[in-house]
Amino acid sequence: MSGEQVLRSKRVVTASGVREAAVVIREGRVAAVLAPADVPAGLPVEDLGDKVLMPGVVDCHAHINEPGRTEWEGFETATRAAAAGGITTVVDMPLNSIPATTTREALSQKAAAAEGRCAIDYGFWGGVIPGNAGELDAMVDAGVTGFKCFLIHSGVDEFPHVTREDLARAMPILARRGVPLIVHAEMTPDERPPQGDTRTYRSYLESRPRRWEDDAIRMMIELCREHRGRVHIVHLSSSDALPDIAAARREGLPFGAETCPHYLTFDAEHIPDGATWLKCAPPIREAENREKLWAGLARGEIDMVVSDHSPCTPGLKHLDRGDFAAAWGGIASLQFSLPAVWTGMRERGHGLESLVRWMCQNPARLIGLEGVKGSLVPGADADLLVFDPEASFTPEPSQVLHRHSLTPYAGRSLTGVVERTYVRGQRVYTRGEPAPSPVGRWVRRPGTARPVA
Known part of the structure; x- marks a missing residue:
């Protein structure tokens, strides 16, 4: 045009x-x-x-995995699929690429891998890991959207999780620079693999209970209150955390959350044994939990829906064994996020204005591009x-x-x-x-x- x-x-x-x-x-x-x-x-x-x-979808949560694990995905294939799914801006997570985007130099390598190969506009999250507080200002200067951390093992060793003490060093820097901290909110003193018959989805679900999310979110609310920087919970799965999130917002804290199409579409009761293509972390929970997530969206306690596109090679899903303990956790969804969410919205009486708010406007606001992306407004x-x-x-x-x-x-x-x-x-x-x-x-x-x- x-x-x-x-x-x-x-x-x-x-x-x-x-x-x-x-x-x-x-x-x-x-x-x-x-x-x-x-x-x-x-x-x-x-x-x-x-x-x-309507405005193009803004997906601020995708794992594109390049460089380092391009056999899992890559900028060319991911953004081509995103365009087919109505996504016009995607923000790449700081893992599972190698190197992880936790230094200024690693960001430069990732930007070089993406340049000239993307069908749509793109951004990058940086990562907060133990010991990299000295890199954060430089990554903001270079153009990251904000920073992600894990409170539990991330699944890859090159992106270690942080402690409360690590966050006490990092969060004042992020607050000063006006960029959000986005948090994989699972936390436990007793992480354990699935027990019993690990072909059953129930074994996996019970290995990552709701309280892991709930406890982590309560800690992040405390840290948000202390440091007054923007905190955003990624891929919210546990509906039990919604009252705490609502209370934090009523208090006026800069605290938000997202959920994902798979948590709004599927339910634990209907995941067959061995269906490792539906393994993700946090896990897909029960149908009653899913409906409470929909209600949290309608009330504004959950701000947005993003894909958490996290693909891998099919072999890492161990489809032949159907072993939830061994399989990589992540769902490939960029191309189908919009219709998956819209299908659920229509069934529950939500309209196009809510679709744009949840998948276009609010994600654009989180990444600082309100009025630039996600809205049909002059300019x-x-x-x-x-x-x-x-x-x-x-x-x-x-x-x-x-x-x-x-x-x-x-x-x-x-x-x-x-x-x-x-x-x-x-x-x-x-x-x-x-x-x-x-x-x-x-x-x-x-x-x-x-x-x-």
Whole structure:
């Protein structure tokens, strides 16, 4: 898309609601959102009929694994799949790449691996690990979105978990720089592998109880209160933590949380024995827990839904053995997050405005790009999605654009089809066909990064 052009639809998800409107795009940005009758004469207008025109999805939680474990995924394949899923900005986690993004030099290596290979815009989280407090300012200057830590073994030895003492050193730095700390909130003095028959999902679920999350979240609320920096809980699984999160927000603490499509879609009661493709950490819990997560979203206690795309090679899932103790924990989902969430939303009576709030606006706010990404407002990047919210489809392995086709959404009927995806006004996906040339750029948190040449 070049020059000044207009996309018109009977259903545009705008800042003031869903309405008939025309989005004027100029030089890669939203120039205006107008009533159709107010479009200046002479502009080329494409009428989308009643297909939904909405902001592109912002996914601020994905493990792309490059460099170092590119056989698991990689920037080219991950961002191509993301574009097919309506995602226009993705933020990569500091693990499971090698090296982990815990130093300024490691960030440079990751940025070099991504440059010129991404179909959509992208950012990077840095990592807080024991002993790297001296690297944090330099990584902010270089452009990280914020920092992630684990309170329990991360699954890879190159990204060790932190103690409360480590956080006491790191959090004042992050608060001073105005960047969030995002936290894998599981904590236990007695970590143990699944017991008994490790082919059963119950054995895995019981090995990571809700209290691990609940205790970790209470500690992070205390640290948020002490240091007054933004704290965000990633991939919330335990609904038992919702009252504590709500109380922290009522207190005015800068404290938030996200959940993921798999926690909102699946339930422990229906995971078959040996179904290691559904192993993740924290685990998928019971159906009653899932419904309480949906209620927490509706009440605003959970801010957003992001993918936590965490793929691996199929062999690491030990599909032949179906052993939950041995299998890698992570779910491949970038391409299907939006329809998976929308399918659950429709079943529960939630509409398009909530979809945009949970998957576009609020993630953009967390990464400091409110008004730039995730909204159809004048001046924002023209990251757009043409979406058919009534159409259904069943993903097949041959359609999966991730590096590996293993995903729990294959064979599952989903509602909501991505027709087209635009990044800064450039079409990067048309139903079934990714664009041939990557256009993605590194997007940094405004006001913090001082890129070094």
